Amino acid sequence: MDTVNKERNENAINKGLNKTNTLEEFYAGSGILLTGATGFIGKGLLEKLLRMCPRITTIFILIRAKANETIEQRIKKLIDDPMYDDIKAKHPSVFHKVYPVKSDMSLSNLGLSQEDRNLLLEKVNIVFHAAATVRFNEPLHVAVNVNTKGTARVIELWSELKHPISFVYVSTAYSNANLHEIGEKVYTTSLKPSEVIDMCDKFDKTSINEIEKKILKTYPNTYTFSKNLAEQIVASRCRDLPVAIVRPSIVGASLEEPCPGWIQNISGFTGTLLLIARGCATAIRGRKDARVDVVPLDFVVDMIICSAWHVTLHPKHEVKVYNCTSNANPFRWGQMRDAIVKCSIETPLNDTLWYPGCPIIANRYIYKVRSVIPYILLAFVIDIFLKLRGSKPIMMKLLKNGNKLFTLVAYFALNEWTFQRDNCSNLARKVKMLNDSDMVKLDLRDMNWEKYVAIYLMGIRKFTSKGDFKSTARQRLSRLYWIHQVTKISGIIMLLLIILCVVY
Numbered sequence: 001m002d003t004v005n006k007e008r009n010e011n012a013i014n015k016g017l018n019k020t021n022t023l024e025e026f027y028a029g030s031g032i033l034l035t036g037a038t039g040f041i042g043k044g045l046l047e048k049l050l051r052m053c054p055r056i057t058t059i060f061i062l063i064r065a066k067a068n069e070t071i072e073q074r075i076k077k078l079i080d081d082p083m084y085d086d087i088k089a090k091h092p093s094v095f096h097k098v099y100p101v102k103s104d105m106s107l108s109n110l111g112l113s114q115e116d117r118n119l120l121l122e123k124v125n126i127v128f129h130a131a132a133t134v135r136f137n138e139p140l141h142v143a144v145n146v147n148t149k150g151t152a153r154v155i156e157l158w159s160e161l162k163h164p165i166s167f168v169y170v171s172t173a174y175s176n177a178n179l180h181e182i183g184e185k186v187y188t189t190s191l192k193p194s195e196v197i198d199m200c201d202k203f204d205k206t207s208i209n210e211i212e213k214k215i216l217k218t219y220p221n222t223y224t225f226s227k228n229l230a231e232q233i234v235a236s237r238c239r240d241l242p243v244a245i246v247r248p249s250i251v252g253a254s255l256e257e258p259c260p261g262w263i264q265n266i267s268g269f270t271g272t273l274l275l276i277a278r279g280c281a282t283a284i285r286g287r288k289d290a291r292v293d294v295v296p297l298d299f300v301v302d303m304i305i306c307s308a309w310h311v312t313l314h315p316k317h318e319v320k321v322y323n324c325t326s327n328a329n330p331f332r333w334g335q336m337r338d339a340i341v342k343c344s345i346e347t348p349l350n351d352t353l354w355y356p357g358c359p360i361i362a363n364r365y366i367y368k369v370r371s372v373i374p375y376i377l378l379a380f381v382i383d384i385f386l387k388l389r390g391s392k393p394i395m396m397k398l399l400k401n402g403n404k405l406f407t408l409v410a411y412f413a414l415n416e417w418t419f420q421r422d423n424c425s426n427l428a429r430k431v432k433m434l435n436d437s438d439m440v441k442l443d444l445r446d447m448n449w450e451k452y453v454a455i456y457l458m459g460i461r462k463f464t465s466k467g468d469f470k471s472t473a474r475q476r477l478s479r480l481y482w483i484h485q486v487t488k489i490s491g492i493i494m495l496l497l498i499i500l501c502v503v504y
Helices: 010-014 023-027 040-052 071-079 082-090 092-097 114-123 140-159 193-202 205-215 222-237 268-278 297-310 333-346 364-371 373-388 395-414 422-431 449-463 472-503
Strands: 031-035 058-063 098-102 126-129 166-170 243-248 250-252 294-296 320-324
Touching: 023 040, 023 297, 031 040, 031 140, 040 058, 040 082, 040 092, 040 297, 058 071, 058 114, 071 098, 082 092, 092 098, 098 114, 114 140, 126 140, 126 297, 140 166, 140 193, 140 205, 140 222, 166 222, 166 297, 193 205, 193 222, 205 222, 222 243, 243 297, 250 268, 250 297, 268 333, 268 395, 268 449, 294 297, 297 320, 297 422, 320 422, 333 449, 373 395
Parallel strands: 031 058, 031 126, 058 098, 126 166, 166 243, 243 320, 250 294
Antiparallel strands: none
16 A cells, blocks of 8 residues: 555645646545445446546445455456456556455444554545445335445544545435425435434334335335435535535436446346337336436546535535436437337347337326236247247246336336436536546537437447347348237237127
């Protein structure tokens, strides 16, 4: 750790913070602490900091050992990601600045050893807290322990830093999903964070489940609720300090950086895109005219990096909140579906299973009839055919998993929110005055959503399917088209025959 700047002290930090001409200069000489570095946003943030701010002294990343994977193995897996290929080629030595620290968000004191804690207190200046469990159906006590209590533990660490500059908490735009107009402020809940934490710590499993049921009558899932509680803790404990809360909406594949279409895994929104593209989406429960508030990863990363600088300009105020959304240039679910289908037909995926296309249905009962019943027999027949060929039957499983996924995202496809973005706009104006403002993108008003969908699907093919486009994909799609037409005609004929039999 000899490379860590030992001379950076409080006077040096305070001197000229507001007079920096570039973001790179702001970060120069700083020690960074990053939680959630193995997650989607965390990876993007780590890559951009290494590439954009070469004079950062050290980036400490809190990382948890897994039962089947050591910290060293997790770090190697992290650095081996293709997103870092460009940095490796141009600045291979920069990875020496990444310093892993064994930790666990779910444990008291973050599971840190006293030696590691002392090191962080001495060397860290800026904290980015992006770690969280993002599972929508996480049990309440688990979500509260990791997302809410974990945030409180990180704040406790930050409050003890010898030379702090700023703290950024990465929340979600849906932390107040029970409201439809959301300002850039922290909202309180009927249950105080301390009360929920006490109940999760002291009550038995049955009692906690009852509390969870009551909470889910107001909030869509435990994830959004636990993030709301975390925001309240940040606001109450960090008043009059240079602290930011960044609230991204649905975070999608990167638009440009570190490379177009970079995506980490298939889940949530990405899973929805993939199922539609492969022809596995029977129907989506939602409204075609509702806004789908998706933001590219690099837009979110740039907002996080800039907010750490922005809150130091006027630190004596309430915690500043940034609604990092695409409200300024809305995209609709119907437009998204049409763009996916168009791109999937022009450049089909190699593993397309049916001709792309699916209806978006708001009515619950019509959705159930359209999304499951017509496809059960078809999926069953295809699975029998696959078994006879010696292949693994997958259609019934895909049908089940697809409907499970669409059930989770239905709340966000049926509703829409209006997000106030004054702080984001103010940040963007201030950043434009810096000499390296071209290094970040903070405005999505000129976003070409159809082009973004094409980039997104290309990224899914490249980074998750791990396969280049094959000419045989077009032949496969052509066959699926005629099978699809024959199936539709057969269905109509069968329906007419049934009606005739009933009438006569």
